[in-house]
Amino acid sequence: MSADTRLEELGVSGLGDVDEPAFSGLAERHRRELHVHCYRMLGSFEDAEDTVQETFLRAWRRRETFEGRSTFRAWLYRIATNACLDLLAKRRPEPATGGEVLWLQPYPDRLLDELPAGDADEPETVAVARETIELAYLVAVQHLAPRPRAVLILRDVLGWPAKDVAELLGDSVNSVNSALQRARAGMREHLPAERQDWTGGEEDTGTRELVRRYTDLSVATDIDGIAALLRDDVRCSMPPTPGLHIGRDAVVNDWIESGFEGMKHLRAVLTSVNRQPAVAFYLWRKREGAYLPLTIDVLRITGGAITEIVTFHDDRFPRLGLPERLPPDGNG
Structure with missing residues (x-):
């Protein structure tokens, strides 16, 4: 049932006649997709x-300005887009540069699961919905100026x-067409x-095995073993910490310099964010008597190799x- 049908059921001709609780109920139905x-x-x-709260x-x-010429949902998208543009003008006058986005944050798959289901009969639509939430897309789109960014998302993602x-x-x-x-x-x-070079697509058996190997080798702090899983042109970043490392040698050298080999007593939890496989690492803390959160690696896998790690x-x-913590396992 659409929000616009709900308006009719409330017996009102426009939003000006809707009280605040009823209005909130209409708007909340669209919170996740607006987010x-x-x-x-x-x-x-x-x-x-x-920005959703501001919307x-x-x-x-x-x-009272809602005249019913568009759907209630489209009206909210208009307000949300303008709220985003206002925030970008205020907080980030310049788009990202240099291939990294320091303000990038992950999006949990459990919340993405709240989105309306895509049409299974339109695989292209489902693919676009998946790809445009992956970190590679997010990083790329943040390099666009705000208005062309809005045009791209409204036209190519929302249609x-x-x-x-x-x-x-x-x-x-x-x-708009020029933008x-x-x-x-x-x-x-x-x-x-090529699409297949920047998205891993649906997770298959080979991908799951690669993630398992990466997890086991990371817990063992086996840098040579991990390096064998990386593609030659692998990219590695750790927002909001500045620094983008490109290429297997550069990534491995950064790990060595950061003292990764000397890090012992790690545990890992497999998860997924932004429709990508991810590994959450925990480090044993003797004083707390537990494994506490350390970092989360989000992996992009292409052709049986890891092509990007965002930590x-x-x-x-x-x-x-x-x-928040993992209990002792006898190895602490």
Whole structure:
């Protein structure tokens, strides 16, 4: 049942006649998809949360402007997009540069599962929904200027007609089409040319085995073993810590310099974020008598090799629904 049908059931002709509890009920139905939309625009889980709250506040205050020419859902998307653009203008006047995004945060799959299911009869639609939430896409889109970024997401991800995007942004259709061409060109600069080279797609048996080997070798701090799993042009980053390492040698050298080989008593929990396999590592802390959160590695796997590792700090564990600690296993 759509939110617009609910309006009819409430016996009102527009949102101006809806009280606040009823309005909140209508808006909440779209919270998760709006949050994912804002996350694509902003790259930050927390900024997306703030922007959705701002969206609902603006929508309530401007409810009388809803004239029913578009769906309630589309009206909320318009407000959310403009809220994102306002935040970007205020907090990040310049897009990302250099291939890394310091404000990037992971998105838990358990929350992505709350999104409306894609049409199984349209595999291309399902693939786009999956690919455009993966970290490779998020990093690439953050390199676009805000308005072309909005055009790209509205047109290529949400499938909006150019005239609707033009109306939202206050531009002409020609301007929107030009911005879309620039945005697509910008994305090509930061994503491999072929889809299969930048997304692992659905997880298969080979992928699961590779993740298991990576996990076991990491717990054993076997750098040589891990290096054998990496593609020659592997990329490694750790937002918000600056530094993008490209190539197997550069990545391995960084691990050696950081003292990874001397790190003992690790445990790991397999998980998934952004529709990608991930491994949460815990380090034994004698004083606390438990394994406590350390880092989360999100893997991109292509052709049987690890092509990218994005590592997040321990402050992301609560958002991802991971345990706060693991009990002793007799090896501590």
